[in-house]
Amino acid sequence: MSVNSEAAILIDARSGDVLYKKNEEKEMAPASITKIATGIIALESGRADDQVVVSRNARQTDGTRIFLAEGEQKPLEDLVYGLLMNSGNDAAVAIAEHIDGSVTAFSQRMNRFAQSVGANHTNFTNPSGLYEKEHVTTAADMAKIAAYAMKNEKFREIVRTRIKPWEGKEWKSELVNHNKMLVSYQGANGIKNGFTSQSGFTLVTSAERNGTELIVVLLKATSSNQIYKDAIKLLDYGFSHYKTVPVLKAGAKISEGEGSYYASETVYASIPKDDMFKVRIVPQNGLIVETTSGLTREYPSVLTKEQHLEAGAPAPNEQTDAVDTASKYSLPEFFMLFFWWLMIVFMSWMMILLLKKERV
Template identity: 35%
Template sequence: MKWKKQIIYMTGIILLLLGNIRLPVQAEEAPEEPEDLYARSAVLMDADSGRVLFGKEEHVIRPMASTTKIMTCILALEEMEKGQTATVSQNAARQPKVRLGVQEGEEYYLEDLLYALMLESYNDSAVVIAEEISGSVEDFADQMNEKAAALGCTDTHFVTPNGLDGEDEEGIHSTTAKDLARIMRYCIMESPKREAFLEVTRTKEYSFTDVEGKRSFSCSNHNAFLDMMDGALSGKTGFTADAGYCYVGALRQGKRTFIVALLACGWPNNKNYKWTDTRKLMEYGLNNYEYREIEAGADVLEIPVEKGVNDKDPYQKTTTVRAAVKESEPLSLLMRGNEKIEKKTELPKTLAAPVKKGQKVGEIICLLEGEEVGRFEIRALEDVRRYGFGTAFHSAARKLLL
C-alpha cells in the first residue's frame, strides 16, 4: 500500500506544478477578411479618416451607373439657391427610362427634383438639374470632374449627370470603388451641405408638383439598406448594362462610420447581390474595428544647438536644448485588435541658435501599415540665446565677481 501512497503523492506534486505553469500567450491573429464577394470591385472605408479597411480590386476603373447621382446631388445642393427653379429642355425631356416624365417647357423647383433624383433615380431629373446649375450637361460634367479631382479622385471621369453609360474625348464614364467611397465620404462628412444631403437621401416618401401645380408626383426611396441594419445612414443604387448592379452606402453606430462601395455586383437576375455584399462588409467593420487612443509619449529629448550659449561654459559655442511633445489630445484611430502603430521621430541633427521656448523643433509621425495616420509636434522647453563675444565676456565677468 506504501507504493500507492507514493504514486498519489507524486501525482499531486505534478498537478500542482502544472497549475503554476503559464503557457506562452499566442499573438492575436488578424481577423478573416470577407470572402466570396459578388462585387468585382469593393471597398470598406472608415468615413472619419478615409482609410480603406478592406479592398477588392478597389483601384480598377469600372462604370458606376446611378451611383453617379451622389455627385450630382451634392454639387446641386452646394450651388443652388433657396427656391431656385428650372425649366425643362427638350434634351431633358427625351432622357431614357427610368424617368420622372417631365415635359419640355415645364418648370420645377430644384429641391423637389433632388428627391426625384435620389429616391427614384430619375434620369431626366438629373439633366434638368445639370442644365440649370451649369448651363449644359457638358459644363456640369466638367464641374463634376473638378470636384472629383479636388477630392483626390484620380481615377474618376464623369460624362453624364445621371450615370448612363457615356464616353467623350477624355474617356468613359467611370470610377473606382475607392474613389466612389471617397465621394460618399465627402457628401456625408465634409461638404457644407452634408446635413441636407442626408435629409434627402434618408427620406422614405416625398410628394411634389411642378411650379404651376398642374402635375403631381410621388417618390419612394429604393435604398433597401436603410431598413437592413441599425445605423444605416445613406446610400445610392445603380444599374446599367455595362456597369451591372452598383451601390454606395454608409452606416453609423456610435462613433464609428463606415462606407461601402460596390461596382459590378452582378447582373440580372442577381439584383440582391449588392445587399448581401454590403451587409457582409459592414458587419466585418463592426465586428473587428474599434477606436483606440494613441499617446505620443512623454520622453524629454536633447538636441544640440550650434552657437548657443552654454551657461556652464560661456566659451563653449555649442549647447543643447531640451524638447518634448506638445501637450495635445491623444490620436484616436479606428483599428483592428492586432494592428500596431509605428512611430517615427523626425528631429534635426542640430539647431541654430537662438531657440525660443515653444518653438517647433520636430515631429513624431504615426504610421499604420506604412501609411501616415497622424503627427505629434515636438517643441523646445526652454530658450537658448545665440553665442557672441559679449555673451562670453559678460558670463566670465559675472563668474569672477561671484
C-alpha cells in the same frame, strides 16, 4: 472573407481607413451612383430655393425619370431629392443645365470636384450615370466621393429619406428611395444604388452603429439580391471587428524630438475592437497610429509644424491680451470709438469753460 461583386471596398467614413478591398482601383462603369457626385455638387453650388426651369433636353432624357415636364419649374432642393431618392435622370440633366448651362460643362465641373477629393481615376461625362465608354470610376474613388458627400448635413438628410410626397406638373405621387438597405439593415443611413446593362448592379451604402460609421462601395454585381448580400457581409464584418476612435483633437499639440506639431483637424482611426493605441510622428510631418495587436495606420497630412516664434509670442491656440488695435476693431467700430473720443474731449472742454465762468 470574399464578395461576389467584381470590385469592392469598405472604409471607415471618418478616418478613411480601408478595412477591405477587392479590385478597388479597377476602372469601371458606375451607373447611377454617379448621382452622388451630382447631388453634392448641386447642394454646394446652388441655393436650395433656386427655381430650376426644366428644358426639353431634360424632359426627354432616357432611363429612370421623375417625369418632369418641359417648362416646369421646381426648387433645386426638390430636384436633388428626386435625383438621389428616385434616381431621376431628368432631374440630373435639369440640375446640370441650371448650374453650368450644359451637361458637358457640368461634367467638367464634376471632374474637377472628383480631383479635389482625391478621386484621381474617375472621369465623368454625364450627371446621371447613363453608360458612356469614357464614363468611369473605381470603388476606391467612389468611397472618397461618398465620404465627402456624407459630411454635408442636407445630403445626409436626403439619402436617408425613405418616402417623400411629390407634386409635379405631370406626376403626382411619392419619391421612394431605391436603396433597400434603409429598410433591411440596422443603422443604415444612405446612400445610392445603380444599374445599367453594361455596368451591372452598383451600390454605395453606409451605416452607423455605436459611433462608428462605415461606407461600402460595390461595382458590377450580377443581381440586386447579390449586391445587397455583399453589402451586408462587409458591414457586418466592419462592425464586428473595428471601432472608430479619436486619436488627436483639432489644435492638440504633439512633440517628437526637437519638433512640435499641431493637429489641423480632429484625427480619427479605425482600430480592432479590443485594441489600445499610441501615436507618434513620422519624419514627413505625418501621424502614425500603432495598436496593441500590431496594426499601423498613417495619416500624412493632418499635422502642421510649429513655427519658430519670437520670445514672448503666443503659440497657436494660446490666448493673449496683447491684441493689435488695428486687427481688434473693424472700420465701423473704429469710427464709432473715434466719435465717442471726440465727444468726451468736447464735453471736457465745455466743463472747463463753465467752471471758468463761475469763478469770474
